[in-house]
Amino acid sequence: MRIVTVAAHLVTAVATVAAVGAVPGRAPDLLYAAPSGHGSACSAAAPCDLATARDRVRGVLPHARGDVVVELSGGTYRLTSPLKLGVQDSGAPGHQVVYRAAPGQHPVLSGAIQVTGFRKTDPAKNIYRASVPKGTAGRDLFVDGVRAPRARSAQDPAGFSVTATGFATADPSYTSWTNASQVEVVANNAWKQLRCPLASITPGASGGSALTVDPGCWNNNHSAVPNPGFPFNGAGLPTLDRVTWLENAYQLLGTPGQFYLDSAAGYLYYVPRPGEDLAKADVELPVAPELLDLAGTPGHLAPLNDSDWRATYTGSWSYSSGRPTGDLGGDVHYTQQNGDAFSYTFTGTGLQVLTETNSDEGDMDVYVDGAKVSTASAKSAERLAQQAVVSVTGLPQGKHTVRVVKTSGDYLLIDGFTVIPEAIAPVHDISFSGLTFAYAAWNAPSTAGYVDNQAGVLWDPATHAPVRIPAAVQVHRGARIAFTGVTVQHTGTAGIDFADQTQDSTLSGSSVDDTSGGGVAVGEVDDYYQTQPALMTSGNTVSGNNIQHPGQEYQDAVGVWVGTSRGTTLAHNDIGYTPYSGVSIGWGWGWASSCALQAKQGLPDPCKHGTTYTGGNHVTANHVHSVMGVLNDGGPVYTLGGQASGSDFTGNVLGECVNGCNEIYHDEGSSLWDTHGNVVRMSNGSPWLHLWTPTIHDDHIYGNYSDTAQYQNNGTDITLEQSTVVPDGRWPAAAQAIIDAAGPGTPRGPVIDDDDLRISYLGTWSSSGSRNDGDLENGVHYSQQNGDSAAITFTGTGIGFLTETNSDEGDIAVTLDGVSKGTVSAKTAQRQGRVPVYSVTGLAAGQHTLTVSKASGTYFLVDGFRIY
CATH class of the missing domain: 2.160.20.10 (Single-stranded right-handed beta-helix, Pectin lyase-like)
Incomplete structure (x- = not known):
């Protein structure tokens, strides 16, 4: 646990x-x-x-x-x-x-329901079975507080090819799998994880097996992936075009710690881990x-399209679809005739009407229940899509009609509307x-699949509206x-x-x-x-x-996700061990960037361009580490989309990227960020800053520290100062003060992982994650240079040093409170993780410093410390 x-x-x-x-x-x-x-x-x-x-x-x-x-x-x-x-x-x-x-x-x-009464049903595979109520559904299991994944195949199984309806393989054994509709195919592709249930497994045309994916999910994840563009998603469309693994078949059981739930039969199957006694274990199956x-009220508010059947257009209106200008649903109703009207009758307390504003548009009169309440203008210097020009709120609960009448300008466009059904x-x-x-x-996902957009934001399988994991x-x-x-x-x-x-x-x-x-x-x-x-x-x-x-199941998910928001503060958090980014803040891609900047990026003109209320956000003094453990194209903190007002990104400590990573990642459209006073350490070859395209604009980046000089700046009107580069961990006082102040500031327990900010690494260190070698939190810091050291100052009466031992490791010099304690060896015939090669107890209560240094061998690894 x-x-x-x-x-x-x-x-x-x-x-x-x-x-x-x-x-x-x-x-x-x-x-x-x-x-x-x-x-x-x-x-x-x-x-x-x-x-x-x-x-x-x-x-x-x-x-x-x-x-x-x-x-x-x-x-x-x-x-x-x-x-x-x-x-x-x-x-x-x-x-x-x-x-x-x-x-x-x-x-x-x-x-959860607690599951008991396990009995061994397959001694050869050490499979145990317990009864649960028939019809019990569940995708997750926890044994003594430890997650048990569903039975799955090996990673990246060989021999699969894509067909018109799913996947084929020359291996005929899949046709013997039972309950094929419960089997799930999973694909990790760039920044996405995509999942679909199977419809069937049948013999292939030339032998082998044909895995037919549920047709609706196959369409959403492979054949016709939703792609509305800005402000809902970017241009990239990774699809379900590979098998990263297959999941949830009884025939896949055998690996300790994995389970299979046969819902229809009412049986839960599990293979215990070494040392687990299912007669005593706390087995929890989440069901709620x-x-x-x-x-509060109202609930979720989402705009409806102008083509909704309840909308009434009176006069000489026309309809335009397939528009590339960012309109909701890619369409509008429009008129050039003064006196033409749009009306909508609803039950609620308010209505917002979305229009497209431009220099050739003009005024409109707004009536509520037959009485004129205001005149609104759709005239603007540049084309802006999805503008809430008309916003009627605070009406008494009941039935109302809002009517909008064109009074001037060349055009009036109606793009959509949002009903406010209840009082705020x-x-x-x-x-x-x-x-x-x-x-x-x-x-x-067991029935409809997992139709990923990015960072735990999905497409509704039926409507293709953006939704999120509950x-x-x-x-x-x-x-x-x-x-x-x-x-x-x-x-x-x-x-x-x-x-x-x-x-x-x-x-x-x-x-x-x-x-x-x-x-x-x-x-x-x-x-x-x-x-x-x-x-x-x-x-x-x-x-x-x-x-x-x-993201332990849906690996595109992040530690903290912030969508459209203003005045949000993320401060002094410790965020780590993520399969994708640590923090994702903002949305919209280049939506709020001008058409000129979108053209510089190479996007079409006319462009999809509108506004957002996002701004005034604060990302301050967080420690974000050990990220990108599975997917790529992310980072410790990832910003996205434009802002209406400035935000600050300061005092954060970022590091330990595992896969394709950018440490400070201001992605497409990111604007008005004041990014200063951050420390990037253990970059592992990643750039400390990544601004890849011209729609990233008007950011101020200065006064940062990193262990690499590598960065990219293709943004527009960026004020950029190269970071102070510190390659050997000897941070200047100002940087060390940032490190000391980051995170929650309270010890997290007696066992300290190698990512902990209290550990100082001097020399040419790197980090390694997703190792699957039994290391604490699945990662280590390592050096190949004799004399490189790691030191920790702690308060307690004892300490133990944990490392990974192997045949390519050697001696470690130990110093406690400035006094040499000789050397210990990390050399063993076989690789082992979390090995306590040095420990001491009985120290006087108070503050002490332990330093461990590489003395010999090819590698020296730091896995963690235990404080007594």
Whole structure:
């Protein structure tokens, strides 16, 4: 089981005191919940269940004069559906509704069923079987807190060729596989992971096996990949054109730690890892799709196309489709006749009308329910697509008609509209502290496949609208929602999501670890056109967190994803061990860059060009490391798309890229970034900066430090200063201060990985990840130069040094507090990981420094340290 930080519990205690003390002199209303709670007393002596506690809060809120607190006792709260909180469950500015762990307790909200009763059914392959309810669906399994992948083939199996309907191989053995429709083909291609279920496995025309992919998924992932272009995706379309592995067949079982679920028969099969006793193990099968859901109104807002059947056009309107100018759906309705009108009748509280603005357009009168309310203008100096020129909000709930009448200019274009179905009412002023959320399930890819766009943003298999992997903890249209000292872990979903234009909400001092999708998400991808502050994602903060091991199932996912947003702060987080980028912030590619810059990039003219409200974001003092473990074309921090106002990127420490990587990666359209005071270390041949195309513009990049001089700058109007290059780890004081200040600033446990910022590497060091050699966190730092050293200053009474031993390694010189302790050897006949070649205990309590140096051999590897 991975070591979980204890620092979050310290933060929780502080946060609990702060939350309860929000109104000085007023004791909070206090309710109690327990896993086995019942009744409605919700008292310390007779606690209730969580849903009852929530309902009791609703009764208390109208009379509360301070915080209303629900205190959860320790244990596992097994959920089959999420705990749902809405507007009626909200607190108020200055006094919150608080859900917190009882002192010294560790409550876990779990979406799993516990599986017991395993019996060995195949001694030759060491396969065990247990019964689960028939029809139980699940893609993920955890044994004693360790993820167990579904049974899969070897990586990149040989002999497959692409056919019109899937794949073919000369190997006939696949035709013996049972439950072919449960088998999944997976392809990693550039920055994408693509998945499809099979429809059948049949004998091939010339022998062998024909693997027919589900036709709908094959179309989406291979034959007709969605490609609307800016602002929804870029030009690249990696497709499902290879077999990286096959997954989820009983016949693939045999590797320890893998499982297969036969849903129809009601059997779970598992091959235990060495040392696992299934009679004693905690085997958890996630089944609940979500654990916590906070939802204000309205929910997700997405624009509808101008061709929607409910739109009425009166007069001499024409219709233009296939337009290359960035219009929604590539089409518009247009008229040249003053007095022509567009109208739309809806039930709700508002309507936004999207038009294309340009120099040849003019004014329009806006009527609501027959009364003129305003005159709007579509005239602009340059062509801009998808502009919310008309925005009617705040209407009383009910049936309304908005009518737009052309009054001047050569043209009036209608591109789309967004219905606001309910009053804008966020769920607000609710906080959570000290809780653990674990084991949530997402099963949609099992039937519809995984149609990837980028970074955990997908295409809906039916509508091709952009969608995202759902999270275990979801906030929809929240305001002042706070998570402090919580843990989100072991999920078949993403971790936590501030969605649907959530504002002024925080995740702090917490841990998000081991998620199938991304770790933390903020914002949306389809609200770039918004002009109304109440309908924007803004003011959210993700700070002081450990966010690690995202993308464990869907390997395109990232540690922190931020879409369209303004005023988002990412600060002092430790983000690492990711299969793709560590942080992805922004969306839209070159959408907000001018047509002139798009032409410089070689894009067509006329171009797809519009606006975004993104801006004023802060990426500060994060440690982002050990990224790009599987895919390529990303980096520790990856920015995308233009901004309406400047953002800053400062004080971050970035490094340990595994595959094709750019350390500071301002990608297509990135603009108005102030990028300074960052440290790039262990670049491993990657450039410290990557600006590849002219739509990247007006960025200021200066005062950075790196261990490489390599960079690329093809941007426009870039203020660029070469980094201070430090190739040997002897960082100047200013750079060392950045290193010391980055990350959460609290120890994560007694075992320290080789990526830890407390370790100083002097000499010609590199890092290596995705090794699969048993190393701590699957990676090491290494040197081939005698005299190169690694030093760590720690507080404790002892320390152990962990390395990887092998026949090509040699002696290691050890110095403790400046005193030589001789040498130890890392030379062994066989490769071994996590070997404690040196340890000492019984030191005087206090601060000590251990230095290990290469004395002989071809390689010297640092795997980590254990502090006592």
